[in-house]
Amino acid sequence: MKRWGLPARLDDLKRQQLYRTRQVVSSPQGARVVIDGESFNNFSSNDYLGLANHPEVIVAFQKAASEYGVGSGSAHLICGHSSEHHALEEELAEFTGRERALVFSTGYMANMGVISALVTKGDEILQDKLNHASLIDGARLSGAGLKRYSHNDLERLQQLLHQSSSEKKLIITDGVFSMDGDEADVKRLASLAAEHGAALMVDDAHGVGVLGETGAGLLETYGLTQQQVPILMATLGKGLGTAGAFVAGSEALIETLIQRARTYVFTTAMPPAIMAATRVSLKLCQQESWRREKLESLVSRFRQGAHQLGLNLMPSQTPIQPVVLGSNEAVVSAASFLKAKGFLVGAIRHPTVAKSSERLRITLSATHTESQVDSLLAALDGAMRD
Ligand SMILES: Cc1ncc(COP(=O)(O)O)c(C=O)c1O
Known part of the structure; x- marks a missing residue:
């Protein structure tokens, strides 16, 4: 070298x-x-x-490690999908008011996997310029056309949607912007998406835990349903204090990701103890x-x-x-x-x-x-x- x-x-x-x-x-x-x-x-x-070092979260982690051991042993589709992964997914779906949820090993992988599973060459992605790097990289990996609008400039987004001739259009935004701390106008984004037949994906890594009455994030604050925001992604390593990420949405979305998201299929599942710890931190987040x-x-x-x-x-x-x-x-x-x-x-x-x-x-x-x-x-x- x-x-x-x-x-x-x-x-x-x-x-x-x-x-x-x-x-x-x-x-x-x-x-x-x-x-x-x-x-x-x-x-x-x-x-x-403040859940990363919470005593109840630690005990859940220790208990699950004694029960399941440390490593998950393989990818989810082989023999790595434990009952702790499964239970957490069901609880996350209920938490976010979505049909189903799917756990990924990191937020970076979730974004890369979701975007490249859903769109490809000939499709169009429209993203806020301040979106997280993993959303930009996921868009590049997918091969779809990528247009970036200035931060929160929804007039510009509207123009881009008007100009687009792609049949499949995907609007992607951070919920809470990671370096600025401000919020996307998700309500208006959902209306624009509906008006133009586009799908909307919100990465609420910094909203989940922090915003909404039960901590379910920015979409909870505005009462936005699965129909209005069909793709919700969030991480577990921030507000929830553990590690990993999840995507929540329809049955068809989650089944598609299980079949097609390469960062889900071709990687070892997270240790079950992380899932068990997250189930407790999720409860604390909702109750406290x-x-x-x-x-x-x-x-x-x-x-x-x-x-x-x-x-x-x-x-x-x-x-x-x-x-x-x-x-x-x-x-x-x-x-x-x-x-x-x-x-x-x-x-x-x-x-x-x-x-x-x-x-x-x-x-x-x-x-x-x-x-x-x-x-x-x-x-x-x-x-x-x-
Ligand atoms: C908005 C946003 N999305 C995704 C990620 C990536 O998540 P992870 O750290 O779990 O890979 C981050 C930060 O890490 C983030 O700030």
Whole structure:
């Protein structure tokens, strides 16, 4: 590989402040995490409800590991589909008000699998420009035509739908946008889809657990049915605190995915213990609405405080609260300042977000205290003055 010039390419990334490194965590996820022996206030995780380290979830995981062992042994269609996978799928279908649900090993795989199973050359995909990378990659893999409309620009989407001559049109959107924290106008998207005979797919990875009365996400908030949004995808590793993802929809959709989604068919099923743990976290998510209420109040507290400090907030009402700083250098320097003060926040750079919109991605969790939020605000004030 000598001629590939890898070291020079890596140096280039370093020069542009785009080099990514991993931090080795030696504690459970939570409002505080330990990295290199040092404890930090964690404002960078997607464990929004604080279920990743919940004692009941851990016990369910341990109990299922004793009962089923660790590995699933094979793909779902061979002998890896355990009664825990099956039960979770039934519970997820009920949770989301859909006929059926299908569990995938990751959200990335779910999106790649679903899109490439449903559309192909000659079909058309219309996506929001800020959709998650896995939705863009799934569209590319499918071979269908891909048009991307500016973020939440539904006038433009309408034009594209008018212009399209494809028989099969698939509109895809994030429910809650992962780097901005704002929501798609799913109600209007559902009407546009119906008007133009298109199918609508919503990736609600950051909405499930957090939004809706029982935590079933953005579609629950607006009461959107399976008929209005036939393809719902969400992840288990964020609000629900475990790992994996699911797709929910009609019987025919799920059976099609079982036959045709290559990232479902050609991969080892998740360990049954993860499914058992998720069944408990799903119950906690539904029953403990105080977690969503607490999150909501922490979000308002943070936004109010940040507004008073004159921080450049985005119009997000969700636990994803970006502070735009506008350059790679500025976010890297602010994130290191905050780390030195004991706060962990995401430094999101180009190309994950557009140039000049580089940002700190601050995420709140139901396990944060008000005083943690207040001290983060004080540290942010310091970072801006630094
Ligand atoms: C909107 C969205 N979709 C899909 C994914 C991928 O999910 P997973 O991490 O389970 O692969 C993510 C983030 O990870 C996401 O933010």
